[in-house]
Amino acid sequence: MSGPFKGVGLASPLLLVLLGLFLAPVLLMLPQSLHEYIPGTGTSEAWTLQNYTRLLTDDYYREIIGRTLWMGSLVTFLCFLLGYPLAYFMARTTPAWRAAATLLVIFPLFLNLVVRSFGWITLLANRGVVNNLLMDIGLIDSPIKMLFNMTGLVIGLTHIYLPFMVLMLLTAIQNVPRDVEQAAATLAASKLRIFFTITLPLTAPGILAGSILVFVLTISALVTPRLLGGPAYKVMATLIYDEFMQKLDWPSGTSFAFILTAITLLIIWGAGRVARKWSGGLA
Amino acid sequence: MARLELEQLRKSYGQVDVVDGVSLAIEEGELVSLLGPSGCGKTTILRMIAGLLEPSGGCIRVAGEDITRTPVARRDIGLVFQSYALFPHMTVFENVAFGLRRRGVRGGSLTTRVEEALGMVQLAHLADRFPRQLSGGQQQRVALARAIAPRPRLLLFDEPLSNLDAQLRDRMQIELKQLQKELGITSVFVTHDQSEAMSISDRICILAQGRIQQFSSPEAIYRDPANAFVATFIGRSNRYAGPLRDGSIAIGGGLALPVRPGEAAQGTEVEAVIRHEDIGVLPAGADGGLHGRVRLRSFIGSRVQYVADLAPGVEIVAEVDAAGPSGGFEPGQEVALKIDMDRAFVAPVAAGAGA
Secondary structure, three states: OOOOOOOHHHHHHHHHHHHHHHHHHHHHHHHHOOEEEEOOOEEEEEEOOHHHHHHHHOHHHHHHHHHHHHHHHHHHHHHHHHHHHHHHHHHHOOHHHHHHHHHHHHHHHHOOHHHHHHHHHHHHOOOOHHHHHHHHOOOOOOOOOOOOOHHHHHHHHHHHHHHHHHHHHHHHHHOOOHHHHHHHHHOOOOHHHHHHHHHHHHOHHHHHHHHHHHHHHHHOOOHHHHHHHOOOOOOHHHHHHHHHHOOOOHHHHHHHHHHHHHHHHHHHHHHHHHHHHHOOOOO | OOOEEEEEEEEEEOOEEEEEEEEEEEOOOOEEEEEOOOOOOHHHHHHHHHOOOOOOEEEEEEOOEEOOOOOHHHOOEEEEOOOOOOOOOOOHHHHHHHHHHHOOOOHHHHHHHHHHHHHHOOOHHHOOOOHHHOOHHHHHHHHHHHHHOOOOOEEEEEOOOOOOOHHHHHHHHHHHHHHHHHHOOEEEEEEOOHHHHHHHOOEEEEEEOOEEEEEEOHHHHHHOOOOHHHHHHOOOEEEEEEEEEOOEEEEEOOEEEEOOOOOOOOOOEEEEEEEHHHEEEEEOOOOOOEEEEEEEEEEEOOEEEEEEEEEOOEEEEEEEEOOOHHHHOOOOOEEEEEEOOOOOEEEEHHHHHOO
16 A cells, blocks of 8 residues: 555545535534624624623523433433343343344334334323323322423433444443453452453443443434423423524524534543543553 | 362263263372364363363362362362453453452552562563553463462463464473472363473373373373374374284285284284384385385474385385484485384274274
């Protein structure tokens, strides 16, 4: 290999596509976020940072940012907690069981997102399936509020993003060499200790990748939060949508979008550092 | 440190017996190799001793104590894997400390014992590195240090040197044997490499098809093979079969090899296994030799190997000292081949066929 056909040269066709179709439009929006929005007429000519400062200082917006990050963390953590045992089972069971389990994990992805979210509404509503059942058997007197709040969002989003976590973890667990675990056993480590000192750290790259994927998908999800959160219980994605489509306040929407992106990148970078330290540089 | 006994050890997968009734006793501090072609069951036996595989039958005893159903973690063994199986997310120090910590060694004595184990394999200066920063040979040393650090009753080696290059392997063989003698830990060493088994073992157990073929010292196995399988498997040999007539084996092409009286009954099919180095190559016409013509000559350092035709379709391979008088024959030259039949292994074909 020589001349232009190496390094950046080889990556350049893809690089051009990404630059032209992804990065450029995003950057084109940057000036938009630096103007003031004047209702009825559009944007002012003057440059200002007030769209950014408003979002970071106003309690209303700060609550939404906090809520979004909290929701992302909860969903990621729940997906990990539910996904790891399942992925572990799939990695260590017979090929026939693995095939069956993989099908079950992937199957929900074939269903439309809106349909699945509506499904949760019928389950979680005040007069929905779950509440009616609990009241019929006398466990509760009045319905538990599970819709248009954090509970509903977390349940719905965990259900939707669990398959991504499981598939990432499955690959990671399958890549743990069995003789490394066996070596630990010959050195007098119990099964539980082998899991926590060998298997879990060795799957750190998969845990990291799965967590980042689920976290990013969750905080940028629009359809599910809109349906399960309703118009009033907002997160960043629905807020940005409303700024653009309802209020036609493009400068605010753009600046909110940039802040969401910045937070996301920061968290990915931080998570990578933590995971690398924990796994002895493997992740 | 303890005596290891296997009694009628068996492992079957469905109808197939991978290990078929293996009984042997390894003395305290002894290093025994399990040697055999792939599929002979040697690794299976090792994994059963380690507790990573459950035997289908039989019994494993260490120092008189039955450990056949004891979980791996409580067997007090050290196992060195072919793949090294180091913990990639831990430093060399932590790798070696792992087994010591599980046995409750802490603080200053932990550091001392890890450093001692690393010192034994000359790696004390690399304690802070991660396995991926080490060469293959260094990784194998770490694996060795990790296995010996807790001073187990039993050391098990699963082809530990087969991933190293030849020169390093020779060095490691010597070091490994030295270390094992120093520590005096009873050891079982699995290998498919006969010269490796010869050079490091106190005794060698030769296996084929899940059964013991011979269990004795390297010298005895080399000089006095128990059956045709061992005779062919150890060393490099010519193998001739034919009916026994008038005290000689007819090997085709009108040639006959005289055998010692009493080796087999008249008229039976017998087999002669003759090592390459038990054949002398002399100038043509020399006394008591078979007439032949050199077809190939290969120079292999201190030795020269000749492939010669005795008769159409009957060839013989001989290996002689390169520096000696027989080292200089060229292809096409007529020679006399003098076979030392006293050293040959001769047995009726049926007896050796079980191997």
